[in-house]
Amino acid sequence: MMFRRKICLGLLAAGSTISHTSGAQPSAARVGDDLLGLWGAEPVLGPQVRGGLTLERRGQTWSLRVAGFEVSATQQGDSVVMALPGGQGTLKVWPRTAGDRVPEVFWVQPPGLNASYATPVHLRQARANQWRGLVAPVPEPFSLYLMVTRAADATLRGTFRNPEANWPGRTQSYGVSRSGDHVVFTHPRTGKVQWTQPYDSARRTIAFDFGAPIVLSPRTREQAVGFVTRSPSLAPYVYRTPADMNDGWTTVHATRTQMDTSALQSIVQSLVAVDPLSETEPRVHALLVARDGRLVLDEYFRGYDAEMMHDLRSASKTMTSIMAGAAMQRGATLNGAAMQRGATLNGAALSANTPVGRAGITLGHLLSHSAGLACNDDDNTSPGNEDTMQSQQVQNDWYAFFMALPRLTTPGSTYSYCSAGINMAGDVIGRTTGQWLPRLFESALARPMAFGDYGINLMPTGEAYSGGGMRIRPRDLLKFGQLYLNGGLWRGVRLVPASWVKTSTAYVISRPDGSDDGYGWHRYVIAARGRSFQTYQAGGNGGQFLVVVPELRLTMVVTAGNYGQYDIWSKIREQLVPAIMEAAR
Numbered sequence: 001m002m003f004r005r006k007i008c009l010g011l012l013a014a015g016s017t018i019s020h021t022s023g024a025q026p027s028a029a030r031v032g033d034d035l036l037g038l039w040g041a042e043p044v045l046g047p048q049v050r051g052g053l054t055l056e057r058r059g060q061t062w063s064l065r066v067a068g069f070e071v072s073a074t075q076q077g078d079s080v081v082m083a084l085p086g087g088q089g090t091l092k093v094w095p096r097t098a099g100d101r102v103p104e105v106f107w108v109q110p111p112g113l114n115a116s117y118a119t120p121v122h123l124r125q126a127r128a129n130q131w132r133g134l135v136a137p138v139p140e141p142f143s144l145y146l147m148v149t150r151a152a153d154a155t156l157r158g159t160f161r162n163p164e165a166n167w168p169g170r171t172q173s174y175g176v177s178r179s180g181d182h183v184v185f186t187h188p189r190t191g192k193v194q195w196t197q198p199y200d201s202a203r204r205t206i207a208f209d210f211g212a213p214i215v216l217s218p219r220t221r222e223q224a225v226g227f228v229t230r231s232p233s234l235a236p237y238v239y240r241t242p243a244d245m246n247d248g249w250t251t252v253h254a255t256r257t258q259m260d261t262s263a264l265q266s267i268v269q270s271l272v273a274v275d276p277l278s279e280t281e282p283r284v285h286a287l288l289v290a291r292d293g294r295l296v297l298d299e300y301f302r303g304y305d306a307e308m309m310h311d312l313r314s315a316s317k318t319m320t321s322i323m324a325g326a327a328m329q330r331g332a333t334l335n336g337a338a339m340q341r342g343a344t345l346n347g348a349a350l351s352a353n354t355p356v357g358r359a360g361i362t363l364g365h366l367l368s369h370s371a372g373l374a375c376n377d378d379d380n381t382s383p384g385n386e387d388t389m390q391s392q393q394v395q396n397d398w399y400a401f402f403m404a405l406p407r408l409t410t411p412g413s414t415y416s417y418c419s420a421g422i423n424m425a426g427d428v429i430g431r432t433t434g435q436w437l438p439r440l441f442e443s444a445l446a447r448p449m450a451f452g453d454y455g456i457n458l459m460p461t462g463e464a465y466s467g468g469g470m471r472i473r474p475r476d477l478l479k480f481g482q483l484y485l486n487g488g489l490w491r492g493v494r495l496v497p498a499s500w501v502k503t504s505t506a507y508v509i510s511r512p513d514g515s516d517d518g519y520g521w522h523r524y525v526i527a528a529r530g531r532s533f534q535t536y537q538a539g540g541n542g543g544q545f546l547v548v549v550p551e552l553r554l555t556m557v558v559t560a561g562n563y564g565q566y567d568i569w570s571k572i573r574e575q576l577v578p579a580i581m582e583a584a585r
Contacts, residue, residue: 321520426466481555
């Protein structure tokens with residue numbers, strides 16, 4: 001949610017104050033012809049620091065060279081923190097042992113359009129006490145497209161498309177007109193002027209400002225990869241076996257897992273055929289399917305590809321539950337001295353019954369949205385609403401923010417969707433293991449599952465935000481579905497206890513929509529093939545889905561860009577997921 005709020009405020013603050021009047025106009029038949037067609041821009045707005053780094057150790061002093069910077073710091077305890085001047089980023093280092101063993105390293109990028117993110121840096125030995133690596137922060141692209149068409153009444157209509165954040169939100173089509181050297185956008189229902197943007201008729205550019213300039217210029221559909229589903233010049237889609245990327249997936253032709261390739265082909269063809277201007281169809285970015293532990297479909301759209309991290313939004317709440325399982329597998333116990341926010345467990349193992357601070361609240365309540373505090377993301381007036389928490393400036397410690405909320409109901413009795421509560425679960429997991437959550441995720445899950453690039457978003461305190469917003473490649477997200485289908489095993493290695501897989505995906509509490517939740521997993525009964533199947537899912541705003549169908553030995557991932565448009569992205573679960581299930585024979 002932080003991304004969308006920053007973008008909206010940035011543009012509204014930057015908008016021109018020129019007023020638009022409805023005075024006499026030239027003949028409506030040709031006014032604005034120079035604005036007709038597709039406009040676009042695809043800038044990457046940050047972060048600035050990226051590329052190769054050199055890390056060196058001399059005794060207790062460590063030095064870092066990256067992107068023209070050189071800084072040093074002395075090891076304090078078991079770690080080293082080296083911050084670049086100007087707030088350009090921070091390297092966090094944990095030496096594994098004395099000597100030349102490769103340290104564990106994370107890059108923390110500064111907040112920009114998005115929150116701050118932590119990404120792992122994989123080092124290689126260059127020489128004694130010197131290592132080389134690559135800083136690959138979460139990029140901040142902001143592709144913006146504008147299609148201007150003429151309506152039947154001769155007025156101009158402009159439709160925006162922004163794959164990364166779905167700016168400007170639910171209303172994306174506006175009236176368009178000229179006012180001197182500006183383009184004026186008016187709300188389609190109220191007629192109110194929304195934005196007045198500079199227009200250079202000679203260079204044919206329309207300028208926007210989102211804290212950084214975004215300048216639109218004419219595009220053909222072949223030049224607008226984030227606007228069209230796929231380039232119009234491509235041949236019609238024919239089913240193909242996914243590429244082997246040496247990332248832990250065995251890839252096979254769908255027929256080898258009793259999947260109907262003609263059905264899969266038709267599904268992808270229907271996604272490719274979606275009109276970019278459609279206001280009713282999901283704008284899917286990726287579709288992946290695995291059956292019997294093998295990847296059989298791996299397709300991308302609207303400029304996305306297999307190497308790109310995708311914003312999971314609230315689907316990453318499920319990652320918090322999985323990390324709880326990983327902590328259980330490691331046999332983590334709570335250090336009583338570290339339980340500063342709640343009750344001491346005296347070494348008891350982490351479980352759904354782990355108490356959290358206030359009488360009666362447990363880890364299980366946090367993971368099932370039933371802690372009973374005044375926290376409801378679906379109610380803008382709720383004091384614990386996620387947007388309220390993230391925008392307030394009084395309490396930067398969001399764990400403390402949550403724990404200070406008033407109690408409304410008995411813990412475990414009432415479902416109330418609460419990002420701040422699942423974020424609090426991250427605090428319990430971190431204190432249980434004694435590890436910074438990005439380190440736990442890397443060592444317990446990402447590394448053994450051969451993840452590619454990923455990023456974990458951070459709170460103002462520098463702790464991981466466990467309530468949503470991780471960035472992960474779709475192929476890696478799909479691995480979690482297979483991990484759970486396998487009862488907590490990945491390629492024969494146990495990462496999560498089988499008991500937690502069973503417990504966390506079982507019924508815990510009913511939801512208002514008739515479905516129910518486990519611990520960090522949503523449970524939906526989906527009709528397909530003439531019967532009903534129990535599924536468990538991770539789901540996030542915009543159309544981010546990880547779906548597991550145990551009876552069909554099937555797991556799938558869908559990512560999409562319909563942020564803030566639940567009535568559209570919910571069709572993925574209601575229509576696309578059942579269609580894939582129908583293809584399983």
